[in-house]
Amino acid sequence: MTWTDVLWITVPALEVLWVAYVVVYILLERRSPGATLAWIFVLAFLPIFGLVFYFFFGPRRFARKKRRFSAARTSVRQRAAEDRGRELHDPRAISLIRLGESVSGLVGRPRAAELELYTEGAPTYAALAEAIEQATHHVHLEYYIWDPDTVGTRFRDLLTRRAKEGIEVRVLVDAFGSSKTSDAFWRPLLDAGGRVESFNPLRITRFRPRLVNFRSHRKIVVVDGAVAFTGGMNLADCHSSEVVGDDAWRDTHLRALGPVARGLQMVFLGDWEFATGEAVAGQAYFPPERALDAPLTAQVFASGPDENYDxxxxxxxxxxxxxxxxxxxxxxxxxxxxxxxxxxxxxxxxxxxxxxxxxxxxxxxxxxxxxxxxxxxxxxxxxxxxxxxxxxxxxxxxxxxxxxxxxxxxxxxxxxxxxxxxxxxxxxxxxxxxxxxxxxxxxxxxxxxxxxxxxxxxxxxxxxxxxxxxxxxxxx
The missing domain is CATH 3.30.870.10 (Endonuclease Chain A)
Structure with missing residues (x-):
């Protein structure tokens, strides 16, 4: 038997064994029957392609270190019972609020809030710029897409100026969604003392292929731990009628004032720690709540492949x-x-x-x-x-x-x-x-x-x- 014969026998056998191993692994992941069958179907009919595809896009979970907030976590827990907002009596609301506390932990505590909703990009960006202008300690931003266009450049320049004025600026962008931005784009902000990090980088030196399918789709801005924004809008021209006119995307965003901002702050800081290894904590990031005129009850729900609950x-x-x-x-x-x-x-x-x-x-x-x-x-x-x-x-x-x-x-x-x-x-x-x-x-x-x-x-x-x-x- 020649080496060629050995290879003709060994390679297919190894391929079958490897596919069988992956199939068993998929079965043990406890996916839905439909998802399990879909992956097995791909592996059965396109084994080589299926293995490569599954390696990058198949895993559903991964472990990351539990988020640490030291003194800040303690201060938030101590105030949790004081900032729940309006009392609710509907048993459905009470049940779903308990659900939030169960699946999102301290992040999901019900908290008082005042909300302002936006359905257009221009007023959203105006409110966001105003909040950044009024920052006295820090501005935290996390976006899936931050484009180097008119809107993206406007906010980079605003943050650069605020960083020069002594405000702590931390920017976290998804490496895939914000791939259009380059190091050169961020250089002015970095030179001013701001921090810019990528979530789950795609660069060779920091590339983690098993995690490539896990992206941060979050849009979070927190100013001084008391004002927060979230919703569907990224920082891109496509959302602004001032730039693209009637072609502006229809989207919804919100500004949240009050204690509920702490929940969004905790989400951001957890992602920041995952991306950088830096645990940011301190009373300045979770300040005492200020009085609200007409508080309602709101909750932050955060989910990701690192959690046991969706x-x-x-x-x-x-x-x-x-x-x-x-x-x-x-x-x-x-x-x-x-x-x-x-x-x-x-x-x-x-x-x-x-x-x-x-x-x-x-x-x-x-x-x-x-x-x-x-x-x-x-x-x-x-x-x-x-x-x-x-x-x-x-x-x-x-x-x-x-x-x-x-x-x-x-x-x-x-x-x-x-x-x-x-x-x-x-x-x-x-x-x-x-x-x-x-x-x-x-x-x-x-x-x-x-x-x-x-x-x-x-x-x-x-x-x-x-x-x-x-x-x-x-x-x-």
Whole structure:
């Protein structure tokens, strides 16, 4: 037997053994049956490609050191019982608040807040710039996308000036989402004393291939530990009508004042510690709360592949399942798992008005096709589906009755619920629900409803494409 013969026997045998090992590993990960079968299907029919693809995009969890806040953690815990905001009596709210505390820990404590909602980029950026201008100690920013364009450069220059004036500036950007920014772009801020770090870097010297699929999709700004921003907007021209006119993306963002900012601060500092190894702590980052004129109760839900619970997913499913009157869900990417789909259908069949707003044209064709595969069963259960655009729809919001309004960074899809680092703020407040509901109605007025007749008119190739895309839903 020649060496060639040995190789012809050994290589396929090793390949089979390695695929079998990976299949067993996948089975032990306790994924959903659909996700497990999807990965096994890929490995069975495309073994080499499947192994490489799984190596980079298959893992769902990883461990990172527990976040440390030393004195700051103690001070937050001592004040937790004092800053819960308005007392709530609805048993559904009480139950879901307990859920938040269970799955998000100290971050998810209910806290008092005053909220300002924004549905356009220009006023959002104006409020953000004003808060940065008024900073007296620190400004912390975490973004998935920070583009080196008009908006991105404007905020870099503002932060550079504030850093020169002695303000602590920490910027954390996702290495993939913000890949357009270079070291040269950040140089003015760095030279002024600001800090800029990448989340999960893609550079060879710091590259961790097993973690490449885990991205920080969060958008968080915290100023002096007392003012915070979060929502769907990145720092990019596409969100600003002042730059791109009527093509500006439709999005939702918020400013939070008061103790709830501590929750977002803790999320940022945990991510900062993961990216840099630096544990930032001290009373200056968690100052005593200031009096609020009309506080409501809000909670921060943070989820990521380093946690045992999919906090935002559980919030969505739990809130929708509790609906009695209405569910208004807006998501740029809509690929629901069985739990969320059943919750939406059950709420509708139980008498609640359930409406879903999604983009007419998605920027990822496979995801858009998979989303449409869910329309028939949702529509048949009474869920009303609306397709919006142009312009691009990028808001991620949920309204359930007058019970809770959720504004955050997470899409209703497996990537946001299972793989990305995401954050959401839940406001237990009827007035906030009404503000989001009014924005939803304005959006629906510009959208087209997908009816049973619409679905029946779809061509056979389109139906096949949607059905095929759905097979990959657990992997999207």
């Amino acid at each position: 906090a935002i997913h559980k919030l969505y499913v739990g809130a929708v399942a509790s609906a009695r009157k209405r569910v208004l869900l807006t998501s740029p990417y809509f690929v629901p798992d069985e739990a969320l789909r059943v919750a939406l259908e059950t709420a509708s069949l139980g008498g609640a008005e359930v409406r879903l707003l999604v983009p007419k044209e998605g920027d990822v064709p496979l995801v858009a096709a998979a989303a449409r595969s869910y329309y028939p069963e949702l529509v048949s259960a009474g869920v009303r589906v609306f397709e919006y655009g142009p312009p691009v729809l990028h808001a991620k919001t949920l309204v359930v009755d007058d019970l809770v309004a959720v504004i955050g960074t997470a899409n209703a899809d497996p990537r946001s619920f299972k793989l990305n680092f995401e954050v959401a703020l839940a406001a237990w407040d009827p007035a906030t629900c009404d503000v989001l509901a009014e924005a939803f109605e304005r959006d629906v007025a510009r959208a087209n409803e997908v009816t049973a007749q619409t679905i029946e008119s779809w061509s056979l190739p389109r139906r096949i494409a949607s059905a095929g895309a759905r097979l990959f839903s657990p992997m999207l």
